[in-house]
Amino acid sequence: MIRESSAIVKKIRELNVEDEVLKALGGVRGACEFKEVGFDRLTKAQKKLVLMANEAKEKAYNPYSKFYVGASLLTESNRMFPGCNIENASYGLANCAERTAIFKAVSEGFTLFKSLAIVTRGENFEVEEPTAPCGACRQVINEFSSLAGKDIEILLANTKMNKIVVTSIRELIPLSFGPSDLGIELSQYKR
Numbered sequence: 614m615i616r617e618s619s620a621i622v623k624k625i626r627e628l629n630v631e632d633e634v635l636k637a638l639g640g641v642r643g644a645c646e647f648k649e650v651g652f653d654r655l656t657k658a659q660k661k662l663v664l665m666a667n668e669a670k671e672k673a674y675n676p677y678s679k680f681y682v683g684a685s686l687l688t689e690s691n692r693m694f695p696g697c698n699i700e701n702a703s704y705g706l707a708n709c710a711e712r713t714a715i716f717k718a719v720s721e722g723f724t725l726f727k728s729l730a731i732v733t734r735g736e737n738f739e740v741e742e743p744t745a746p747c748g749a750c751r752q753v754i755n756e757f758s759s760l761a762g763k764d765i766e767i768l769l770a771n772t773k774m775n776k777i778v779v780t781s782i783r784e785l786i787p788l789s790f791g792p793s794d795l796g797i798e799l800s801q802y803k804r
């Protein structure tokens with residue numbers, strides 16, 4: 614299945630040739646294909662991270678959307694920080710699970726991250742297609758990828774753990790705006 618909304622992908626859909634195009638790409642990871650991996654193929658750390666995100670989503674404070682999001686962040690020093698979405702009666706103040714996990718880690722003294730897992734569900738429905746991080750969270754993840762000078766892996770899983778997408782922040786936010794655009798030196802913040 615091709616999952617991207619660029620003009621090229623729209624055209625591919627219009628022409629109803631998704632299968633042919635995917636076959637022609639032959640597994641090449643490009644603009645319109647994301648890598649899927651079976652749970653068993655994940656490393657021990659990746660499995661733990663995904664399961665932690667799955668657990669974290671149940672802590673969601675979500676009276677308005679009733680949407681459960683769990684994230685779990687792996688630091689360079691192999692610590693894991695889980696986070697959930699936290700909503701507010703003033704709707705726009707909701708904090709996403711990804712940012713909760715990141716802010717928890719930063720406020721505990723960790724700023725270098727290797728990997729982030731995300732798992733979601735609805736109140737009365739399972740999510741079949743793994744949920745990707747929103748634009749605001751991508752920007753925040755990008756900040757810490759710039760700080761580390763490295764890409765950050767992103768694992769997106771459904772609750773059944775039968776669909777896991779392995780991607781990365783560079784893949785999810787190409788041509789990004791970041792600290793280097795402001796000429797900011799970050800090394801003192803590496804922790």
Ligand code: THU
Pocket residue numbers: 675678680682697698699700707708709710711745746747750
């Ligand atoms: N949400 C997240 O926690 N992460 C995302 O990347 C997308 C959205 C939350 C915010 C809100 O609590 C609920 O999901 C519905 O938007």
